[in-house]
Amino acid sequence: MTLDQCKCNETVLITHLIGASPFRRRLMEMGLVPDTNVTILKVAPFRDPIEIFFKNCRCILSKNEASLIEVRSQLK
Amino acid sequence: MIVALVGNPNCGKTTLFNQLTGQNQHVGNFPGVTVEKKEGFLLKDPSVSLIDLPGTYSLYPFTLEEKVTLDYLLNQQLDCILNIVDATNPQRGLYLTTQLKDLNIPMIVLFNMMDEVQNNHESIDLALLSKSLHVQIFPISAAKGIGINDWTHSLKKISSSIPISYGNHPLFQLQKNIKELIRPFSAYPMHDSAMIIQGNDSLFKQLDSSTQNKINQKIKDSVSKQNDSQGEFISFRHHWIESLCERACSKKNRSKETKRSLFIDKLVTHRFYSIPLFFIFIMLIYGITFGPIGSFLSEITGSFINLIQSMLTILLDSLSVSPWLKSLIEDGIFIGISSILSFLPSIMLLFLCLSFLEEVGYMARVAFILDAPMKKIGLCGKSIISLLIGMGCSVPAILSTRTLKNEKERKITVLLVPFISCSAKLPVYTLILMSFFSSKPFWLFLLVGLNLLLALLFSAFLNRFVFKQELSSTLLELPNYRLPTFKSLFQTVKQKAIDFIVRACTILLIASILIWLLQSFTPDLQYTTTIQESILAQIAQTFSPLFNPLGLSDWRIVTALISGFTAKEAVLSTLSVLFQTSISALPTLLQSLISFPAAVAFLIFFSLYTPCVATISAINKEFKSTFFTLEVILFQTSLAWLIACFFYQTLTLL
Known part of the structure; x- marks a missing residue:
């Protein structure tokens, strides 16, 4: 599953980031590395981008890039 | 003396710059206000010239303005880097701090917005952070003008930088090994080594082929899966910082400020109301x-x-x-x-x-x-x-x-x-x-x-x-x-x-x-x-x-x-x-x-x-x-x- 497929208010765990683009690098540099919890907070009025919460920080991220982030739902 | 102000976008860098130099520039609450570097003199000590560089998340530039920051740091003779970290989110800011440490330039770290941290009844063990990162850290509040001049006493005493030790981690060993290999060709070997591991080719291409082969072999030996040295290196740094922050910072709930912002955004970025509101x-x-x-x-x-x-x-x-x-x-x-x-x-x-x-x-x-x-x-x-x-x-x-x-x-x-x-x-x-x-x-x-x-x-x-x-x-x-x-x-x-x-x-x-x-x-x-x-x-x-x-x-x-x-x-x-x-x-x-x-x-x-x-x-x-x-x-x-x-x-x- 990738991050763009997740529902609002769902918290997931990053397992892997796909590709080798500069954008992937930037996502990781900002802290979206494997084993990080991410919560989807909101989807923008026009369905893109999404708003996410991780490591005590809020970011907006286009769905295109969210699809680079592989996640799995958290076992509670 | 020349001191460069470096930090993430939106960490209060420009506010601090204005407070320290008395110059009035624009302070914006969105990333990207400082697009060109700005210079001023410390009000307290005019012999110190302060450079405000564009905010950046990393020393591996991603946008034009981030390149301005990197180029300045690498090409100017700096006496000291003044690194500003948003204390309400130290994990984010410290990633840049670890990269700045790789440059081996004398550095002082300022934890900004400490008033907000205290306001939320949280604490940060600055002594522990300081010991692990081998830098002096000062708590400040740039907006309120608290503690903003405390660091100036240490400025004259700092002359060298002690590198961070990440212990026995294979990627840290790799970084040190490559550093030894490129030392003759590089002014900032520790930084360049990190850049090479992350796949930045500009320095790598200048090396002779035998050094290139040695480096490639070393990377291959240290990286576990799928040849993703970049991803593994960034993850290693982030996880190191995360565990450090877990030890140094009290348990983080969403802060009052975050909760308030989320509440306001219920309306301001609402699916239907946000557009008319704009x-x-x-x-x-x-x-x-x-x-x-x-x-x-x-x-x-x-x-x-x-x-x-x-x-x-x-x-x-x-x-x-x-x-x-x-x-x-x-x-x-x-x-x-x-x-x-x-x-x-x-x-x-x-x-x-x-x-x-x-x-x-x-x-x-x-x-x-x-x-x-x-x-x-x-x-x-x-x-x-x-x-x-x-x-x-x-x-x-x-x-x-x-x-x-x-x-x-x-x-x-x-x-x-x-x-x-x-x-x-x-x-x-x-x-x-x-x-x-x-x-x-x-x-x-x-x-x-x-x-x-x-x-x-x-x-x-x-x-x-x-x-x-x-x-x-x-x-x-x-x-x-x-x-x-x-x-x-x-x-x-x-x-x-x-x-x-x-x-x-x-x-x-x-x-x-x-x-x-x-x-x-x-x-x-x-x-x-x-x-x-x-x-x-x-x-x-x-x-x-x-x-x-x-x-x-x-x-x-x-x-x-x-x-x-x-x-x-x-x-x-x-x-x-x-x-x-x-x-x-x-x-x-x-x-x-x-x-x-x-x-x-x-x-x-x-x-x-x-x-x-x-x-x-x-x-x-x-x-x-x-x-x-x-x-x-x-x-x-x-x-x-x-x-x-x-x-x-x-x-x-x-």
């Missing part, structure tokens, strides 16, 4: 600037200027100066400048509104709600921020596009900025609207709307036919809402007012005097009071046939439009000078001079034609092509002419 905010800005408050302030300034004028006339009469000197002072200098200054209150109100939205943190929300539709026409959410800044002035708007990663989006944004009605155009709009229209804000909104519509069509055209498609991406931090301090708002508005007055007293003064000279002398250089005989009349009459189809054949109006190339406000001062009348008498004069359709054509032509000199040079700097810049001038002017002509002809037929 338009309400824009209308409010225009309403405040041109509605009752703006007009009231303008009237006060206007009567004050009239008072000075009558005093000036009495003074000049009593001195019995020669007629040409009296004319130069009264009709050349005074009328030109005073006509502009009476709009100072409106323009300050506009900047007050814009900087309030910016500092509160609303701009990043606009980027969020409008990103998708903007992508459709080749822009992105962040472009809106540049365009909104363009409501104030085109030059900073064009500079702010450097925070855009995507080159296509950046170029289209630059090209759209001239379509946005900047504050300098507003006095001229107001004059025409006062003369011909009853409900000012409504018609103004219509005109701005028309410009916006054209901008969107133009953008869609560029996106479809001119620039090649590029994959576009969006990643932007949403800062917590922060109420700007009265002081910082006041400083911003004061700075803009000073800029405006300086422009009035320099560019506009020169333009006014030049226009006066041209209109007061005949081609054989005789002083004349009949304007029809002047040089100016001759020049303008050659151009005026071009404006016949717009109903604007009067040569004085043509001259005014030409003078608008120096600065948009100059159109107004030129009109005042040419008609030898004060601003308050201009509307009646214009009514008798041009028809209603011609007034509409004038407004449209004026709002769209060539950008002013300052904007042109900014565009030229961004595109680095004189040919292209000339095209922009030509395109804008022909577009303006065509649209204005269309409206004039249609309205005359009706």
Whole structure:
């Protein structure tokens, strides 16, 4: 599953980031590395981008890039 | 001594810079306010020069402005790096700190916004962080001015940097091994080693092939899966920082500020309400600037200027100066400048509104709600921020596009900025609207709307036919809402007012005097009071046939439009000078001079034609092509002419 497929208010765990683009690098540099919890907070009025919460920080991220982030739902 | 200020976007770097140097620059609550480096001297110790560098998340540059920071750090002889970390989110900021440590330059770390941390009853063990990172850390609050000078005592004592030890981690060992291999070729071996592991080729390609092979082998041995040395290296750093922060920081819940921001965003970025709300905010800005408050302030300034004028006339009469000197002072200098200054209150109100939205943190929300539709026409959410800044002035708007990663989006944004009605155009709009229209804000909104519509069509055209498609991406931090301090708002508005007055007293003064000279002398250089005989009349009459189809054949109006190339406000001062009348008498004069359709054509032509000199040079700097810049001038002017002509002809037929 990738991050763009997740529902609002769902918290997931990053397992892997796909590709080798500069954008992937930037996502990781900002802290979206494997084993990080991410919560989807909101989807923008026009369905893109999404708003996410991780490591005590809020970011907006286009769905295109969210699809680079592989996640799995958290076992509670 | 040279000290460079480095930190993430939005960590309070510019606020601190202003506090330390007393310089008033703009502080925005969205990433990307400092696009060029700025320099100042410490108020407390003028021997220390402080450089404010653009905010960056990493030393592996991603945007143009981040490259400015890296290039400066690598190429300048620095005595010390002053690294600012947002204490409310230390994990984010410390990633950059670890990279800065790789440079092996003496460094001091400041934990900013400590007041917010304490306010949330949380604690950070700065001693532990300091020990693990081998740097001195000082707690400060830049906004409140707490502790901001404490670090200066340590400045003189710091002469070297002790590298961080990440223990036995294989990737740390790898970084050290590669560092030994490249040491002879590199000024910053630890940093370059990290860059090579992350796949940055620029240094790697300069190495000889045997070193390259050794490095490749070492990377292969240390990386576990799929040859992803970049991902593993960044993860390793982040996990190291995460475990350090878990030990040093008390358990983090969402802070009061985050909760408050989330609550406000329930409305501000709401699925249905956010878009109308955005338009309400824009209308409010225009309403405040041109509605009752703006007009009231303008009237006060206007009567004050009239008072000075009558005093000036009495003074000049009593001195019995020669007629040409009296004319130069009264009709050349005074009328030109005073006509502009009476709009100072409106323009300050506009900047007050814009900087309030910016500092509160609303701009990043606009980027969020409008990103998708903007992508459709080749822009992105962040472009809106540049365009909104363009409501104030085109030059900073064009500079702010450097925070855009995507080159296509950046170029289209630059090209759209001239379509946005900047504050300098507003006095001229107001004059025409006062003369011909009853409900000012409504018609103004219509005109701005028309410009916006054209901008969107133009953008869609560029996106479809001119620039090649590029994959576009969006990643932007949403800062917590922060109420700007009265002081910082006041400083911003004061700075803009000073800029405006300086422009009035320099560019506009020169333009006014030049226009006066041209209109007061005949081609054989005789002083004349009949304007029809002047040089100016001759020049303008050659151009005026071009404006016949717009109903604007009067040569004085043509001259005014030409003078608008120096600065948009100059159109107004030129009109005042040419008609030898004060601003308050201009509307009646214009009514008798041009028809209603011609007034509409004038407004449209004026709002769209060539950008002013300052904007042109900014565009030229961004595109680095004189040919292209000339095209922009030509395109804008022909577009303006065509649209204005269309409206004039249609309205005359009706």
